[in-house]
Amino acid sequence: MSAQDCIVFVVDDDPLVRESLQDLLNSAGFTVRTFGSATEFIRSQRPDVAACLILDVELPDLSGLDLQAELVKSGIEIPIVFLTGYGDIPMSVRAMKAGAVEFLTKPFRKEPLCDAVREALARDGEDRKQRAEVLALRNRLETLTPRERQVLALVVTGLLNKQIAGELGTTDLTIKAHRGRVMRKMGAGSLADLVRMAGKLKISSDPGVRPK
């Protein structure tokens, strides 16, 4: 994944800082979009590419930490690099707990910033890949019949065909045929593959997926 394919968002109320950040990141090859306030950022249309957010803690309307909370609440997942002019420990702990990539104090050098940005972009790229994978698996899961889903849920718990047949009140042979179809529909090469997929889809033997 190259830097051109992703975007760095900057939110800072100081125009000079904003401009400097943009230029610095540009010089490192990043694409940058800047915002003067949190509200401006929330209202913006953002392209669906890997991205990260450089966020000043002290903002006039909504503070950086508040914006972070707001984004989590809205399910917007974007890695955040915090900047602060006067960082204290409780503030940075709160930010990091909420999923911040880095907490940099002003003034900062190019390398730590670029490292943090790169890490954040990488994380976002990874998250995006994960999210795409889960989406594909979920589509495959949709093709399973209810019986096949029941079989899948029980298979990934490690039960043998005989045990599953006992559980579902059917024969070994029937279960074996279901199991073959499940493996094919899900594109799983092995049982281990199937278990991993189920983990990603958060399928377990919980009552929601268990056969009625």
Place this chain on the structure above:
Amino acid sequence: MSTRPQDDLPAEELIPQGAASLESILCTDELRRRPSRPPDYEKENRALVALAAAMVDPKANILQTFAETILEITQSDSAGLSLLTKDGGKRFYWPAIAGEWKPHAGGGAPRSFGPGGDVLDRDCTLLFRRFERRYTYLQAVAPAAEECLMVPFYVAGKPVGTIWAMMHSDRRGFDAEDERALTALGQFAALAYQTVDSLQDLRAEIAAREKAESALREFAKGLEVKIQRLVESNVIGIVIFNLEGAVSDANGAFLQMVQYSREDLVTGRVRWTDLTPAEWSDRDQRALAELRETGLLQAYEKEYFRKDGGRTPVLLGGALFEKGGSEGVAFVLDLSEQKQTAETLRRVEQQARSIVESALDAVIAMDGDGIITDWNQEAEEIFGWTRLEALGRRMSETIIPMRYRAAHETGLRRFFQTGEGPVLNKRIEISAIRRNGEEFPVELSITPLRFGETWMFSGFLRDISDRLRSEEQLRRSELNLRRMTETIPEMLWSAAPNGAVDYCNARVLEYTGLAQDDIAGAAWMKTVHPDDARNTERAWAHSVRTGDPFQSEFRSLRGSDGMYRWCVSRALPLRGFDGFILKWYGTIVDFHDRRQAEEALRNTQAELAHVNRVMTMGELAASIAHEVNQPLASIIASGDSCTAWLANEPPNLERARAAAGRVIQAATQASEIVQRIRALFKKTTASTTSVNVNAVIEDTISLLRHEAQRHDISLLTDLEADVPSVRADRVQLQQVILNLVMNAIESTASVDRERRSLVIQSARSNPGELLVAVKDAGPGIDAQQAERLFAPFFTTKPQGIGMGLPISRSIIEAHGGRLWAEKNEPQGAVFQFVLPTPVQGQ
């Protein structure tokens, strides 16, 4: 310069063209409208007594004395008399003038066209203004008369002239009091005029008489030739007679006396015995007996019948040609004119006496033997002796205290020997005694008057007990005052109007170590510290020039220890009624200790204010760090990107230049911020300048914006445009605003987010005042707490020392303003202060 305008008087029909009208030069009505000075009867009386003295003094120039009297009483610039000439009153001539016009004495003006004529025509007092506008011939008489007050005077109901007074400048206008004085003098003018007239006649008579007397003496010596000449000269009457009563010859002078012809006498138709009235026959018999016995007849006064039945007073003397013979010669002097002169004299004397009698001074006279010959009414009052009692007494025994009598008699004798007397012709103060023996002070002037061979002494004398008493009181109060100025523990000085110091009290001398002789003029400046001398001299010179009150602070050398100590000197001028400065009076106060204490207090206050500022800045550390780090971040970031653009292949110079530009921009911003913060951290001495309050508020807010943000508080301003500047110390003012806003942030931070806002307001309030208010919506203050907030060490902050509000209040009060707290509506508190703004036009 003397001009005699009468030499070229215009004829009546030659009134110059364009001359001003009479009405235009008159302003008599103004006399009553002008404020009138109070009458000075004492002065007037003194002048009139002097005039009276001149009138009885044959040698005095009565009219000149009179002119001078007018001048003195009216306090004018020129004064004099105008008399109608004796050629039928065609002109006025000026026999006597005093003052500036004195050189013009002897001049005159026409009766028909001149101010004197106007006064006589209208028969009243007139006030002329610049009368030369009408009477152009007076233009030659300098200086010009700004105003001339003129009154007519009369003798026996006939106008004989005018008296007048003039002002040659507008320094003073005549008033009703001058008119009154001049009118009163007019009555004296008549008297003076008559006196002069009769004295002139009298002098002629006396001359004739003296001449006759000398002839008589020669005759008496028996020098026949001379007798013959005498007989022929008809200067005195001469008769050749015999004892039986016949007249054998008589000269023309005698015949004229008795008005008989020589025939009448020589033929024996009229005998000399027939010429003598019956009441003189006894005297005649005695004379005849003497003649028979001695052959000589001592001259004696008698009367002869004239042919017309009237009598002629004569002086008669004679001798027989031979002792024991019956024929002789008699010389007869006509005394009728002399008697008449004596009568005139008596009348004049009576007039003078009436003046003397009415005088407020005691007038007494003494003859050469020391006997009292005159004693006026006032003398009766003062001494308790009536005139009748006093006349004939010895002066020394009547009014001179015992211990001085011998000296008086000695002095009198010495005067006759040497013609000198130490007490004569001047005003002296001496003791006298009253009839009851009481001794009292008098003011006395004695004038010796010579009448032929005899001397007379006249004295003017005044009881000055009252005056001396008040003088004594004055002296005592002066002494008291002087003692006070010398005793009170303050340094006092005085100076002449020109600024020369003329007195310093003992405290000044003690303090400076100078001697009284050293302080005259500007010598005291030597004790002033050289660094302060110039300002002090300048301030003093300014006051002396303008009359403004003097005040100067300077270090003065203290004599006792040679130390320079801070003193303040102040002085005010004493002004005369005309506004001119008569004297400067000043004080000097050593306030060295107080000044040092004040300085120490100021330093402590400044120290405290500084601590307060530093602590406040400590509270602001987070905001300040943010404020400073913003531009630093920008600088470093831009520096890094600049480097990166330069490292590109090829280098991106445009982007690098832009980055460098930002570095400069941000660095400039950082430097400004640091400057602002440094000002608050610095320890400064107060320096008052013209300060725009709005600018100070904006500046302070820039430091506080992030602090407010940190607490989620919105910081709003409501600043009135074009507020007037105030005189203030910028840093201190900023400190006050900082303190108030910090307090507001602290109290606001404790309330709900929606309410977290505060407003800083500036506005003109009352005329001449500027209001700055910090309004918050915090929990507010109750009335009881409001004043406690300003007590030192009252604090609600964990790290506070509780000095913010007391310091803020003392700063505002030092600027002449007020700082107080109130409730905000609907909630919260308002902390506000007012500062005085300079008055318009200053």
